[in-house]
Amino acid sequence: MLLRTQLDVSSDTFTANQEHHEAAWRAVADVIRAHKAGGSPKAAARHKERGKLLVRERVAQLLDPGTPFLELSVLAGHGLYREFAERDSDALLTERGPCASGGVVTGIGIVAGQPVAVMANDPTVKGGSYFPITLKKHLRLQAIAANFRLPCVYLVDSGGAFLPMQEEVFPDREHFGRIFYNMAQLSAAGLPQLSVVLGRSTAGGAYVPAMSDEVVMVRGASAIYLGGPPLVEAATGERVSDEELGGADVHCRISGVADRMEKDEASALAAMREIVATLPRPHAATPPHPPQEPLRSADELTGVVPVNPSQPYDPREILVRVIDAGDFVEFKPHYGVTLVCGIARIMGFPVAILANFGPLDAAAALKASHFVQMADQRRIPLLFLQNIPGFFVGKAHERAGIARDGAKMVRCVANASVPKLTLVVGGSHGAGNYSMCGRAYDPHLLFAWPSAKVSVMSGEAAASVLTTIKTAQYEARNTSVDQAQLASLRQKTLADYAQKSEVKYGSARLWDDGVIAPRDTRNVLGLALSALASGLPPQPTTAWGVYRM
Structure with a gap:
């Protein structure tokens, strides 16, 4: 059966629909751009001053040039955790909140000709710390990797759990520990777990590279440790630097926690591309039929x-x-x-x-x-x-x-x-x-x-149900119906459903x-x-x- 359009694309109705939905997309696209900007401008500037790449620049260098990247959940964290936000004069950044894209970039891309699941911490978002939504997004990517049967590449630069919200990221079944459980399960299922450590990998976050099949580090820039220098000093009185405690030289020459040590981020990402190139090749994803363009634009x-x-x-x-x-x-x-x-x-x-x-x-x-x-x-x-x-x-x-x-x-x-x-x-x-x-x-x-x-239902339906119940309550008490209260309930319900749907x-x-x-x-x-x-x-x-x- 060959489908044919029955719409008059020159009609006023069609044009009105287009204008309405194009405007809706432009509004969403503006918010997406605000999230892709990452953390605060100050944090991004500090990060660049250290000679480091921003998170999406890192992802771009990892992927095969000219190949698409299906980035997922860009709006994660939108409007959440505003109590932890810095003051900002930009209205979109204020609406976005402090947890841009949930603090991590995730998606499916092509590395060395092979589709992989990519997770990259954004250190400009609270030092790459894990908010509850960060954790949810990381776990979601692992579920996608399992369903698609994809290797995972982690670009690690994280301070671990966001401590002011530790009770919402640490103890429960779908909290921080689940990341490492999943890594063990995915590796056992034949899905390689690979990490490039591009900054700090602290506390629980240290287990991301530790649970990986292969790990690449950057000399003088990356570190892996269960307890950072402040915790070590508080617990033992020992004063140590990042590099002495868990730098690339320590883990590639002494502990064996990491496998390759590179001079800079570009070299480390290139090394990961070499590693991915050694993985078993999946079945060819060539379409079984020649692609053809749709009949309509x-x-x-x-x-x-x-x-x-x-x-x-x-x-x-x-x-x-x-x-x-x-x-x-x-x-x-x-x-x-x-x-x-x-x-x-x-x-x-x-x-x-x-x-x-x-x-x-x-x-x-x-x-x-x-x-x-x-x-x-x-x-x-x-x-x-x-x-x-x-x-x-x-x-x-x-x-x-x-x-x-x-x-x-x-x-x-x-x-x-x-x-x-x-x-x-x-x-x-x-x-x-x-x-x-x-x-x-x-x-x-x-x-x-x-x-x-x-x-659960449309706002109109919910408003009708709630006002019907309220009316029945008045009748059960044999009191007159307060029409103003019903009108207020209806408007509040409509507004609440409009916002939350x-x-x-x-x-x-x-x-x-x-x-x-x-x-x-x-x-x-x-x-x-x-x-x-x-x-x-x-x-x-x-x-x-x-x-x-």
């Missing part, structure tokens, strides 16, 4: 989505601007029509797509269950395009078993063993978030457009792996599918075939 994507988020639109209008040549083999096109399912290719890679066209009913849930099982059996990665208010509700739907059939869909999505990618293009509410592979269902990657709204709020907390420009959707998905191509399991994990739903 990606620049039109912002005109597809209505300004009003509650207004439905045909998701095929997104697909025709993303998939190869508009070629879409649709599954059950006349059944369960509030969900569009089908097989397509993106940059030559096959993908099984589920895209919302309104709330899910029982038929749509059963259709999805059938389709997900079939894709899993055929080893085709799944792509979920979320724009969903949830499941249909009401007496007729409950009696028809919407909970039972929705649970089938949720079970199939949860147990699918092929890679899963999720893109939130609009609303993502209630059980619809779960059934369409939201964060709790471990998609390999989850991205969002600026138009994304994630919450907005895409920057969620991305700051790692509810997604990054906010992307709609026009970049095809490139981002293509990079993800290419990286996944070498990690597909060879056979289904179930012992049965496809249950017809």
Whole structure:
């Protein structure tokens, strides 16, 4: 089936949609630039004065020239920990807060021709210390490395835990110790753990290089120690310098903690490229089909989505601007029509797509269950395009078993063993978030457009529910309804949901792996599918075939 657009791209409505969503992306892009600036200008200047590269300069020198870097979660930490921020006259930096990009840069890139997972501490952000969100972002990258079966390269320059928040980063299961547990597990799974120490690696952070398969250090600039000079002096009275305690010479000549010693950062990063070049090569990620351009321009994507988020639109209008040549083999096109399912290719890679066209009913849930099982059996990665208010509700739907059939869909999505990618293009509410592979269902990657709204229900629905409950409370007490209080409750709820369902709020907390420009959707998905191509399991994990739903 060849998809064709039904939209008039010259219409006033299309133009209004474009203007609205382009403005939304520009606002997000401004905030992304503020995060990519790193720590305070003073901290960046001090770092450069020491002859050191900024964190993204380090990453760029590590990667193969001219290759793309899929940076993840740039907005991590946005607006968090403002009580620890320095005063700043720049409004965007004040809004951003002190933890730019969560204090670490993470992503998937190409080193010596091989895809790798990269984690780089930003020492201009509180000396590379770990805030709670820093830790969450580091652990997320390790989960991605496990799912994609990628080697990990750590560019270490960290003071360890952010001490004023130690109770939120040290003792629990998913706290600092989990990094080292994961490193042990990943190494045991055949995924190399490699470190370049470019500054201090202190306290718990010292275990990142210590747990690595190979370690490169910089003479006179990097150090590894469990207790730094101030702690050593306090505990033993011994006065030592960084270099004497844990410098490159100590660890490469005496302790054996590190393996290579280089004269400067550029040489150390080049040495890591040499090490990566010795690793076993993955399966070639060559697409099985020649890539073909979409039938429509990606620049039109912002005109597809209505300004009003509650207004439905045909998701095929997104697909025709993303998939190869508009070629879409649709599954059950006349059944369960509030969900569009089908097989397509993106940059030559096959993908099984589920895209919302309104709330899910029982038929749509059963259709999805059938389709997900079939894709899993055929080893085709799944792509979920979320724009969903949830499941249909009401007496007729409950009696028809919407909970039972929705649970089938949720079970199939949860147990699918092929890679899963999720893109939130609009609303993502209630059980619809779960059934369409939201964060709790471990998609390999989850991205969002600026138009994304994630919450248990829409603000309007929440306001209606809460005012209905409040009205019932008045009636139960046989008192007159306070309309002013109801109006105040409604406005407060709408404002609260507007703030907390907005895409920057969620991305700051790692509810997604990054906010992307709609026009970049095809490139981002293509990079993800290419990286996944070498990690597909060879056979289904179930012992049965496809249950017809």
